[in-house]
Structure formats: structure tokens, C-alpha cells
Amino acid sequence: MSENRRARSVGIGRAHAKAILLGEHAVVYGAPALALPIPQLTVTASAGWSHRGADGLGDVSFTMTGSPSRPMVTQASDGLRRLITEFTATMGVDDSPHLDVIIDGAIPHGRGLGSSAACARAVVHALADLYGREVTESETFDLVQTAENVAHGRSSGVDARAVGASTPLLFQAGEVRELDIGCDGLFIIADSGVVGRTRDAVELLREGFQQHVGAQERFVRRASRLTREARHALADGRPEMLGSRLTDYHDLLRAAGLSTRGVDTLVEAALTGGSLGAKITGGGLGGCVIALSRPEQAREVTQQLHEAGAVQTWVVPLKGLAKNAL
Template structure:
């Protein structure tokens, strides 16, 4: 008879001393903000910004009332206080409830991450997914992808409030995704190219951006419908351009979407400067990515133009830059 998760957790069928889980960053190509109102979104995994979680049983009392002690390390560890940490604690509690892990079993979880927080790169979701997968690996048993996604989404809701679910799935994806109404499917990509991701060095203020946009919608008749309709059309056009192998058209939709976000007040002077620098250097399109009011810029670039695009982005204020193939799982830092 196959042991239950509770039996594994209690040591009756102890098969592992340590569990390991991994996830990675992501960028939203198009669809920010509108996706929570039912519009589609396109997302690209960024596998060269990984997160690894290691979970093991602890013989000492946990500092946290949920019985889990978290330790952060790596080149870009998450903050040990605040909403993201609260989200991880909630995740641990919900994992116990969903799988029957005994409440008196103490755990140590070490997070080794390279995703800068607050940049629209999915840091909180990636850490949450890595933790869930580490716990699954530690205790064994059958846990479906839907359960994993649901646990990550619960942590995201605790961290950000209303959340579309894009990050929860994209940080575990191996290919670009089209996301709508809680469902994701692999995006057809018929052309090559690099998506250059440039960190402005300014923490994005997603909550403030959401509230700002909601205020615009409240005080301007028809503003929400117009925003969502325009976002949906640009995202659908971009998806068709990718499938058809038309990078110039796809790039143009990126730039158009930046205009939509900027006109709603979600960009900043530095972000706009970086977008213009990327376009001037030969990018096919560029935009902010994520919630806005800081964070990162993405630029679609032909490989032969990447060096000059990277140089101009650095000159315009970027503090870190990565280049991600539009299709394929590789990538390198610039």
C-alpha cells in the first residue's frame, strides 16, 4: 500500500532527509494590469535567474508559529520581513492543511535566490513555487500541478492582494505562455530574437500602480473598458505576430503597449528614458514590464544589435541586464 503524505511526514516511511525545489524568474511581455480584468497576457520564463529551496526536518523549535524557519541567501535574497515573507508562511500552513503534514513537525527551509525583488520578475511567486516543490520532494506522495499552482497562488494573494495568476504559473514554465482567465497554454513562437531585460534599479510599486489605475477607472467614464479593450487587441496581435514569425510586428506591439501603460501614468521618467534608449539603439520594440512605477524594461532585439542595445541601456540608467532567447531555455547575463 502506498503511504500517505501524513505517514511519510511522521517518519513511518521516511525516504528523504532533504527536499529540493526550483523555480525561476519571468517577465510579462504584454497584458499587465488588463489581465486581472479578463484580458490575455503573454509571459516569458527567465531561467537564468533561478531560485532553489531546500527543506528539511528540524530538531529545534521553529521561530515561526507555523513551525517553519525560513533562511534567505543568494545574490538577491528576498526580504525577511513584509508581505512576501507573510506569503511564504501562509503557504507553509496551507501545505500542511492540504497534505496532512503534522502540525508538530518542525521544518527548516533555506532559499537561495538570484531574482531582485520588486522588479516585476516574479520574485515572490518563484520563491513560493520553489518552497512548495521542496516540500513535495521532502515528503513524497502525489501532489498535482493544480495543487502546486493553487498553493503558489495563495501565497501570491497574501503578498499582493488581488493577483492574476500569471506569475504563479510562469515561474515554473519552460516556454512562453499565453494566459487568460486563470488558464495558461504554451505560446507558439515562429521567430528568433533576444528579449533584453534591463533593471532600472528602482523598486516597482505594484500596489500603488494598481490603486492609481483603479482611480483612473473610477473617475473617467469608460476608461476601464477602453484600457482593457486596447490591451486585449495589442496582446492578441502580438501573439499572432509571434506565431507567424513577424518580429517587427511583435516589437511594434510591445512599444504600443508601453504607450498604453505610460499614458495611464504607470511609467516613470527613468523607464521612459530606457525605453527610448533601447529603440534608438535598434530594438524592434520596448516597454516596461510588470506593475510599473519602477522595475524593469524589456526590449526585443536582434542578436546582432544586442551589444549596442545593452550599452545604451546601461548608459540610460540600467543597473543590471539579462538577455533571454525568445524561444529556447538558455540565456546569459550581459
């Protein structure tokens, strides 16, 4: 098939969700973070040419399935418009025809699961498919970051990497490497149903650091140690230690004021159900909880989470994410 420009009438791109195991907030201060891909929650973007004129907001129209709030749609489309402008400039393609972009996703918005980054990555690959162009992983990352920085302000880059990863990742100071997995078990992700407030959480943490001498250094040092220990536990096949570090990290975020009563209730419910450890995941002040469970306890943990108010849950088996998994 010809790879010339506009070789296709519709381009398709895909990406998936992610969760942060440990390292939230501290990662922007140079600490390590561990990220988990969630392949069950996907986003598909389709991009095609339209004969209609521009809609007054530029030469691209966005349609998002589901019912995200209008401010989120506006915020997301602002970032995606910037991404498309950067894509056409970087790839040297004609940006004059009107584009219709449809985004069909199962990732709930504002829950710390990388919805905006996954949408952006899917759009990058849909455009590449439409124009018949190859994009490197580095180019994809830069383009996703363009959208992320519009949506969230300064972005660490964790989401942009993790929404395209097939295995858990270690992220630190812009460098990424795949994590070794020696543990069996399941991660259960529970949606509190409350939209997280990442920007508010970032500002709350910053204010706390400014008010207390040495608070930032203590927070980053503690976060770094817990994340390193969790990484080794994951590699060495010590699920109990991994679980305890998850719970310890939740306590760190809760002490900084970044949790909520509803999220704390979900963490306690997971532990009551037999989870090896649980914590908030993502920016905080709402969003999701992630819990580590042995397979035989997963049903009870999930039941306890729903009884405590989780509106939906997803299970990510560690075995399926190992680099050498069959």
C-alpha cells in the first residue's frame, strides 16, 4: 500500500491507562516513581478528513464518547489542538484540511489513571496512521508532553511514558527503564467516583513545604526510600514488603493532606479484605486507590472495596505484565 501523504482516509491510534504505584508528587522533585500500565482500560482515536469548514475554534473538531464534564473536554481539546499543531510542524505535513478526531475511551477522567496522556498518545498515532508517517517513541513522548503541559501545567512525563508501556516502569529525572517482576499477585484499582484535584494537591503540598523548614527534603527522602524498597520487593518476589510500602506511602500522602475521608475508607476496606497493602494513586484529593492482593484474596478485597463505596474496580495481574510472560 502506498505510504504517500494521505494514504489513508482514516487513521487509528491506541493507548491505555496507567496507575502510579509509588512516587506521586516526589517525582517532580527528582525522586523515583513506579508506574503500572493498565492494558484493560484503553483509548482509541480515529482521525479523518472532513469537507466542512472550520468550526471557529481551529481546523479540527473533537468528539469524545461518554460524558466527561465540559471543562474537561475543553481543557483536553486545548492540549490536543496544540499537539496537532506541533505534529504538523514536526512532520512537515499539510495542516490545511479540516480534521475530525473521535476519541473513544474507557478511562474515567480525572481519576489519576492517565486519561489525558492516553488520549494524546492515541491521537498522535492516529495522525501518524492518517498521514502515513512513522513516529519514534521519543517524538511521541514530546508530542504527548505538549498536550499534557497545556492540560496540567508542568508535567513530570510519567503518564506520557506509562500509557504506552507494556511492563511496569521506573521513572526518574526523565529516564525510564522497565522493572523486573518477581512477584505474583494482583493489583486491584478502585475508583472512588470523585474527580481528583491534582493542581490543588500540588499547590497544597508546595504551601506545606514553604511553611515548614526541611519539610520538602523529608518528604522527598521518605518517598524515595519507600519507592526504592518497593522496587526491590517487586523484583525479588516479596509481595508482603511491596504491600507494606504501598500502605506506608499512603500514610505519607495522607499526612501531607493529599488524601480524603472517602479514599482513606477505601484503603482501610482493602486492608480489611486481606490486601497486602493499599494507597491512593495519582495526584490526590480524590481519584483512585490501588491495592495489592494475593489471587485467593482478590474476591474479598474487591467486595470490601465496593461495599466501602468504590463505583468500579479493575484487576491487573502482575504475571501478565512480566517481560517474559507467555
